[in-house]
Amino acid sequence: MFKILDNWLENRRIKSMGFTVEQWESAVADWSVMERFQGIERDALRDMSFRFIARKGIAPGAEFEFTNAMCLKLATMACVPILHLGLDWYDHCQTIILYEGDFIADHPYQSEDGVVHAGGRGLSGEAWQRGPLILSWESILATGAHARHGKASNVVIHEFAHKLDMLRDGANGAPPIHPDMKPGEWHDVFTDTFLRLENDWQHHKHLPLDEYALTNPAEFFAVCSETFFEAPKMMKREMPQIYRLLSQFYRQDPS
Ligand SMILES: [Zn+2]
Known part of the structure; x- marks a missing residue:
């Protein structure tokens, strides 16, 4: 009963926001990842992005005057990882604060219950166990397969991945995996790959992902x-075991 009412209220809220298909398409047009989502999957992603904006509070940091197009792009990037999981996976994240550029955190760099992502002197994004998710628009623009020191970058997906990770036992690299997945296998594959890449890094070998990992x-x-x-x-190609596990977790096969 209440779910039906909630749905009705949410649909009304989405209608009153007044976003159009064209506005959404134009907001996400320059994000290359969008090419993978066509037909009903693209429609589902758009619908989820609108619901994301209806449910979450997106607030400006330092009086940044962001636009609807920026909100739509941020929401779409946030929804891609959970497109086949469901928007309720973000129920514990109600507020997103959007700064124009990197922001200076006025608290310790890393705390027991929070994960801090450093971006130069300021921060480009930050996710707290209990509290808002903070993003910089300039960092969102610096997105792509080779955007950070030649490696893949997407600060929105990065910070929301922390939020998914925090759903079980805090941020420790072990999000709540599905019943058909094996926790032991997740632990072993991620640990082995981490140690192998750490060894490669110490021997100045090429890394397939940003060394911040x-x-x-x-x-x-x-x-x-x-x-x-x-x-x-x-x-x-370079991390097939990790790819397979993430594919099972996110229920997507983007390659
Ligand atoms: Zn991080």
Whole structure:
């Protein structure tokens, strides 16, 4: 009963926001990942993005005057990972604060219950266990398969991956996987790959993803998630086991 009412209220809210298909298409047109979503999947992604905006509070940081197009793009990037999981996977994240550029955090760099992502002197994105998710628009623009030191980058997917990870036991690289997946296999594959890449990095060998991934298991999962969606073919070739597990977790096969 209440679900029906909730749905009705949400549909009314979406209608009153007044977004059109054309506005949405134009907002996401320059994001290459969108080419993979066609037909009913594209319609579902658009619908979820509108619902995301209706449900979440998107607030400006430092009086940044962001546009509807920016909101639509941010929402769409956030919804891609959960397109086949469901929007309720983000129920614990109600507020997104959007800054124009990097922001300076006025708290310790890393805390027990939060994961902080450093971007130069300021931060480009940040996700807290209990609290808002903070993003910089300039970092959102710097998105793509080779955008960060030649490696895949997507700060929205990165920070929302932290939020998914936090659904179980805090941010530790182990999100709540599905009943048909094996927790032991997840742990072994992610640990083995992390250690192998750390060894490669110490021996100045090429890394298939941004070295920030090697900060800790939580950052490894977040950077792997960015790479999975932004450079899936490369990831499937260079990290096939991680690709397979992320494919099972996100229920998508982007390559
Ligand atoms: Zn991070």
